Structure formats: structure tokens, C-alpha cells
Amino acid sequence: MEEKSITDDGLFNHNLFIVWKPEYDLGIHIIDEQHKGIVSTINSLFYAMQNKHGENVLKSVIGMVTEYTHIHFDVEEDFLRKCGFSDFKKHQAWHNELRHKLSHEGSKSLWDHNAQEFLDFLKDWWIDHICEKDRIFRDYLLSGA
Numbered sequence: 001m002e003e004k005s006i007t008d009d010g011l012f013n014h015n016l017f018i019v020w021k022p023e024y025d026l027g028i029h030i031i032d033e034q035h036k037g038i039v040s041t042i043n044s045l046f047y048a049m050q051n052k053h054g055e056n057v058l059k060s061v062i063g064m065v066t067e068y069t070h071i072h073f074d075v076e077e078d079f080l081r082k083c084g085f086s087d088f089k090k091h092q093a094w095h096n097e098l099r100h101k102l103s104h105e106g107s108k109s110l111w112d113h114n115a116q117e118f119l120d121f122l123k124d125w126w127i128d129h130i131c132e133k134d135r136i137f138r139d140y141l142l143s144g145a
């Protein structure tokens with residue numbers, strides 16, 4: 001369900017592509033903040049597309065999504081190493097799939113090929129990662145294993 005803003009008066013389209021839900025929080029502050037940050041950059045990309053922003057703006061926002069993804073993976077992996085997470089390699093491999101896709105195929109070329117498809121892919125990937133994959137280490141840490 002998309003959220004409407006009070007300023008959604010036809011002049012500005014403020015529909016959010018991904019609406020953050022409280023159940024997305026893992027309870028690990030830096031990771032939750034970064035997940036919200038990534039969702040925010042994806043929403044900015046959607047907004048830029050909807051409002052037909054120019055190539056320079058789009059390029060910057062696509063760069064933000066990509067850079068933030070890399071920063072988040074590095075921070076999360078450092079955190080998981082320090083916690084001694086037993087399934088670290090498997091989790092890192094999931095991150096590497098997206099790292100590989102964004103750097104080898106190139107975020108900008110994925111966007112140019114089909115912008116809506118790229119946005120849908122990012123949305124699905126991140127919702128699955130936040131709600132399913134990252135929950136695995138959260139549950140592991142909570143279990144005190």
C-alpha cells in the first residue's frame with residue numbers, strides 16, 4: 001500500500017515507492033539506520049524518475065544507491081565478523097551477488113535498460129534481505145549462540 005502525503009496535490013507526486021514499516025527494524029541501530037537510508041535512496045530514485053529529473057540528477061541518485069549499498073555491506077560484514085556469526089560466508093555470498101550485479105552489469109546500464117525493472121528488482125532484493133536474510137543473524141544473536 002503506497003502512502004500519500006498531504007502535499008500530494010497533483011503538482012508533486014509524493015507517493016513513496018517503499019514505505020518503511022516498524023517490523024522491518026532488526027533492533028540493531030546502525031544496521032536499521034542504514035537499511036532506512038538505502039530505502040530512502042531508492043525512494044529518491046523513484047521520485048526522480050516519476051518527476052522526470054534530468055540525466056545528471058538520475059546519475060547522482062543511482063550512484064548514491066550503489067555507494068550506500070557497498071557501505072552498508074562493509075559495515076554489516078564487519079559487525080557480523082566481530083559477533084562471530086556462524087553463517088558469515090553464506091551471508092557474505094548473498095551480499096556479493098548484489099555487489100557483483102551492481103558493479104559488473106553496472107547500476108547505470110541496468111537503469112538505462114529498464115528503469116522500472118531495476119527499481120522493482122532493488123525493492124524486492126532489499127525487502128527480502130531486510131525481512132528474511134538479515135533476520136537470520138538477528139535471531140542468531142538474540143539466541144545467544
Ligand SMILES: [Fe+2]
Nearest residue numbers: 076129133134
Ligand atoms: Fe545483509
Ligand SMILES: [Fe+2]
Nearest residue numbers: 031035076134
Ligand atoms: Fe543489511
